[in-house]
Amino acid sequence: DQQVKQNSPSLSVQEGRISILNCDYTNSMFDYFLWYKKYPAEGPTFLISISSIKDKNEDGRFTVFLNKSAKHLSLHIVPSQPGDSAVYFCAASEGSNYKLTFGKGTLLTVNP
Amino acid sequence: EPEVTQTPSHQVTQMGQEVILRCVPISNHLYFYWYRQILGQKVEFLVSFYNNEISEKSEIFDDQFSVERPDGSNFTLKIRSTKLEDSAMYFCASTGGVSEKLFFGSGTQLSVL
Numbered sequence: 001d002q003q004v005k006q007n008s009p010s011l012s013v014q015e016g017r018i019s020i021l022n023c024d025y026t027n028s029m030f031d032y033f034l035w036y037k038k039y040p041a042e043g044p045t046f047l048i049s050i051s052s053i054k055d056k057n058e059d060g061r062f063t064v065f066l067n068k069s070a071k072h073l074s075l076h077i078v079p080s081q082p083g084d085s086a087v088y089f090c091a092a093s094e095g096s097n098y099k100l101t102f103g104k105g106t107l108l109t110v111n112p
Numbered sequence: 113e114p115e116v117t118q119t120p121s122h123q124v125t126q127m128g129q130e131v132i133l134r135c136v137p138i139s140n141h142l143y144f145y146w147y148r149q150i151l152g153q154k155v156e157f158l159v160s161f162y163n164n165e166i167s168e169k170s171e172i173f174d175d176q177f178s179v180e181r182p183d184g185s186n187f188t189l190k191i192r193s194t195k196l197e198d199s200a201m202y203f204c205a206s207t208g209g210v211s212e213k214l215f216f217g218s219g220t221q222l223s224v225l
Contacts, residue, residue, distance in 0.1 A: 036216075
């Protein structure tokens with residue numbers, strides 16, 4: 001079951017630069033998308049979400065872009081900070097009902 | 113920030129034994145969820161619970177699994193007869209409404225030997 005795919009298992013960036021995390025989905029019924037961050041020994045923490053009626057949502061240093069025709073979304077973190085180092089999960093659902101389908105995650109490392 | 117609390121953090125059990133994983137959702141939240149993550153795999157939805165009944169469940173959530181809200185504060189996941197493949201990190205989550213944030217607990221690592 002690969003309905004939500006994060007093809008990069010890891011990403012390393014320098015502090016202050018932009019981090020771009022990518023996610024692709026195959027289920028055209030998905031209309032609500034979320035990004036979660038996870039530190040070791042903790043549960044996922046909500047970062048930002050976007051519904052399919054939008055193509056961009058911004059919250060501070062975090063911006064999510066949605067390209068429905070390409071079934072692709074991305075998370076931009078600007079500027080990246082060492083504390084952003086974590087695993088980032090993309091998740092999707094049909095409606096905002098929290099029956100979420102997750103990607104496998106991307107380990108982001110921000111180097112000082 | 114309010115927290116979802118899960119106990120125990122680690123649980124080791126023998127195959128075939130019953131296990132109960134406990135969660136205290138954030139007070140005044142109404143929607144409750146269990147997810148799990150097998151090592152190296154994705155986080156997977158198990159079940160959602162609202163108004164004292166299951167709203168949705170996945171194919172994973174078979175007859176060996178059950179959930180309960182025994183009082184006003186706890187939300188439990190019971191596995192009746194554990195199998196080796198039930199070994200995973202189990203996450204409880206809660207929200208006040210589907211338009212609000214979903215908060216996850218830190219998880220219970222279940223090891224079935």
